[in-house]
Amino acid sequence: MDSRLTFKIHIQKLIDKCKKSNNILRCVTGMEWGASRKSLLRIYSALIRSAIDYGCIIYGSASKSLIKKVEIVQAQSLRICSGAFRSSPVSAIQVEVGEMPISLRKFKLTMNYWINVKGHSELHPVKDIFKDCWEYGKNEIKSFGWTATRDATILGITEISVSHSVVMQNIPSWMLPMPQVDFHLQYIVKNEKTISKEFVVQQYLNQNYSSMLHFFTDGSKDPVSGNSSAAVYIQRLQDKIQKRITNFVSVFTTGLIAILLAIQWVEEVQPTRVVICTDSLSALNSLLSEQSTSRKDLIYEVLINQNINSILILPISLFM
Known part of the structure; x- marks a missing residue:
C-alpha cells in the first residue's frame, strides 16, 4: 500500500503478474492445436481471475484509469481463451465465455463480504467503518466502508437476518x-x-x-x-x-x-x-x-x- 492509498504500485504489480499468466495461455493455445476453451478458462480462473479478485474490495477505490488497465488485461485473457478476433467487442466476449465484467464481480464480492461481516459479532473490527461519520456525504470516496452499506440498501438486503458466520459452542x-x-x-x-x-x-x-x-x-x-x-x-x-x-x-x-x-x-x-x-x-x-x-x-x-x-x-x- 502506498502512502496516499492510490494503489498504483499494487495494480502495476497485478498487471505484470497477469501478463505473465497470459503468456502461459498463449503457450498452450493455437488455431489448430492446444488446450480446449474449457481448459483455458480453468487456467484463467486459477491464475488471472484469482489475482484480480484478491483485494479488489480494497483497491476498487482506485482511479478509473488504473482500473481500466486491469480491465484491459482481463480482456486480453478472455480473448485468448475464446479465440476471438481483436476487433470483437469485449462485452460480447464476456457473454460468450460467461465471465462478469470486473466492476460487477467486484460488486458481487463486496456484497458477499458485507453479509459475512454482518454475521460476525459487534466486536468485529470491520464493523467500526460502518458506523456514522461526519465525513459521510462530504466527500465522494469509493472505499468499502463508504459504499457497501449504500449498495446493500439498494439491493434491499439490509433488513435480512444473517446467520452467524462463526458459531462458538459451550461444548467442545x-x-x-x-x-x-x-x-x-x-x-x-x-x-x-x-x-x-x-x-x-x-x-x-x-x-x-x-x-x-x-x-x-x-x-x-x-x-x-x-x-x-x-x-x-x-x-x-x-x-x-x-x-x-x-x-x-x-x-x-x-x-x-x-x-x-x-x-x-x-x-x-x-x-x-x-x-x-x-x-x-x-x-x-x-x-x-x-x-x-x-x-x-x-x-x-x-x-x-x-x-x-x-x-x-x-x-x-x-x-x-
Whole structure:
C-alpha cells in the first residue's frame, strides 16, 4: 500500500503478474492445436481471475484509469481463451465465455463480504467503518466502508437476518457424540431395479430396526416463491409434525431443520430407541464431519441435543 492509498504500485504489480499468466495461455493455445476453451478458462480462473479478485474490495477505490488497465488485461485473457478476433467487442466476449465484467464481480464480492461481516459479532473490527461519520456525504470516496452499506440498501438486503458466520459452542466439538449413520440402504435402493423403492425401504427397516420408532423427515423449498417448510412423519404412531420456516433458505437447511424437529420430539416424549430416515445426504455428511460451509449452528444444535437427550442409538438411514 502506498502512502496516499492510490494503489498504483499494487495494480502495476497485478498487471505484470497477469501478463505473465497470459503468456502461459498463449503457450498452450493455437488455431489448430492446444488446450480446449474449457481448459483455458480453468487456467484463467486459477491464475488471472484469482489475482484480480484478491483485494479488489480494497483497491476498487482506485482511479478509473488504473482500473481500466486491469480491465484491459482481463480482456486480453478472455480473448485468448475464446479465440476471438481483436476487433470483437469485449462485452460480447464476456457473454460468450460467461465471465462478469470486473466492476460487477467486484460488486458481487463486496456484497458477499458485507453479509459475512454482518454475521460476525459487534466486536468485529470491520464493523467500526460502518458506523456514522461526519465525513459521510462530504466527500465522494469509493472505499468499502463508504459504499457497501449504500449498495446493500439498494439491493434491499439490509433488513435480512444473517446467520452467524462463526458459531462458538459451550461444548467442545470433540466431546460431542457422533450419530450412527447407516448408508447401506442407499446402495441397496440404487442396485434394486425390480422392486419398488418404498417396499425396499420398509423391508430394510423391518429387518434391521424393527424394535425402533421410525421417523421420516423431509424439507422442501418452492424454487419460484421461495416458500420453505420442514416435516416429520412418525410411522408407528401415524403422527406428523409440520413447520413453516423462513423463505429462501437452502434445501440443505430445510433437511437439517427436519432432523432437528424429530430430535426435539424425542426430547419431549423420551422413547427408548429411534431411527431417523432422511433423504439429505449432505446433511448426514455434515453431521459426521462437523464441517460445512453453511449453517454450522444447526449442525451443532443437532449434535448437542442428541447428547442432552441421552439418545443411545440414533442411526440415520438414507433412502432415495
